[in-house]
Amino acid sequence: MNLFDLTGKVAVVTGASSGLGADAARAYAEQGADVALLARRKEKLDKVVKEIEATGKKAIAVQCDVSNEEEVEKAIKEVLAHFGKIDILLNNAGIAFAGSVENMTVEQWDTAMDINVKGIFLTCKYVVPHMKKQKYGKIINVSSVNAVIADKPEPLVRHAYNTSKSAVLGLTTGMAVSLAQYGITVNAVGPGLFESEMTADTLFKEESFLQMYNALCPASRPGRKGELNGPILFLSSDASSYTTAQFIVVDGGLTAV
Numbered sequence: 001m002n003l004f005d006l007t008g009k010v011a012v013v014t015g016a017s018s019g020l021g022a023d024a025a026r027a028y029a030e031q032g033a034d035v036a037l038l039a040r041r042k043e044k045l046d047k048v049v050k051e052i053e054a055t056g057k058k059a060i061a062v063q064c065d066v067s068n069e070e071e072v073e074k075a076i077k078e079v080l081a082h083f084g085k086i087d088i089l090l091n092n093a094g095i096a097f098a099g100s101v102e103n104m105t106v107e108q109w110d111t112a113m114d115i116n117v118k119g120i121f122l123t124c125k126y127v128v129p130h131m132k133k134q135k136y137g138k139i140i141n142v143s144s145v146n147a148v149i150a151d152k153p154e155p156l157v158r159h160a161y162n163t164s165k166s167a168v169l170g171l172t173t174g175m176a177v178s179l180a181q182y183g184i185t186v187n188a189v190g191p192g193l194f195e196s197e198m199t200a201d202t203l204f205k206e207e208s209f210l211q212m213y214n215a216l217c218p219a220s221r222p223g224r225k226g227e228l229n230g231p232i233l234f235l236s237s238d239a240s241s242y243t244t245a246q247f248i249v250v251d252g253g254l255t256a257v
Helices: 019-030 042-053 069-083 106-134 159-182 207-216 229-236
Strands: 010-014 034-039 059-063 088-091 137-142 184-191 247-250
Touching (some): 010 019, 010 069, 010 106, 019 034, 019 042, 019 088, 019 229, 034 042, 034 069, 042 059, 059 069, 088 106, 088 229, 106 137, 106 159, 106 184, 137 159, 137 229, 159 184, 184 229, 229 247
Parallel strands (some): 010 034, 010 088, 034 059, 088 137, 137 184, 184 247
């Protein structure tokens, strides 16, 4: 028996237009799931959908700003109308601004909270009632190692990001405890440094940061493409049927030292 088999399941992935979200969407399809990809950039979503459909799996692209309640409600209704159900919700959409409390703008702070925290609240608000009715659901929230550790070098300080990703853990635990009775598991993953659209032009361009990261990380390197998929698939499948309220860091051991 393949515990990671997702045949017959429907997965929703937010922030699925590129990077870790697009990788996860492809991984879901590889394991047999139909996938709904949500993000603001429809043209990029369409490209990933075509890649998935080329493998023989079903996928749809739904333009959606997760911080906008009307758009989220409409998007979830569209997914349910198309597929008839939602079994898996991967809350991956996120944003990061460099800046400490004394120099970031209120707009940057609010944007980080709106996308990284409110976005998860809104998608869950409209997906959870459906999962409760079917008495089954897998919710995976993408947090970060920066929920529990912070970057010291001034150019890389991201206080709003730290705060928002810590809040994701509180929301994960709260939902997990209250939803377990309905057959719904809620867990979080915490990626370390992975190359993505968000990091390619920032952290990966800071040579001194990369040297420091590699020196501190027991694996001596950032994460590679696809290395977050395994933990996500575990938490999305019946292999994790008795696992809930957990935070799995995927960081090459960084948070252990």
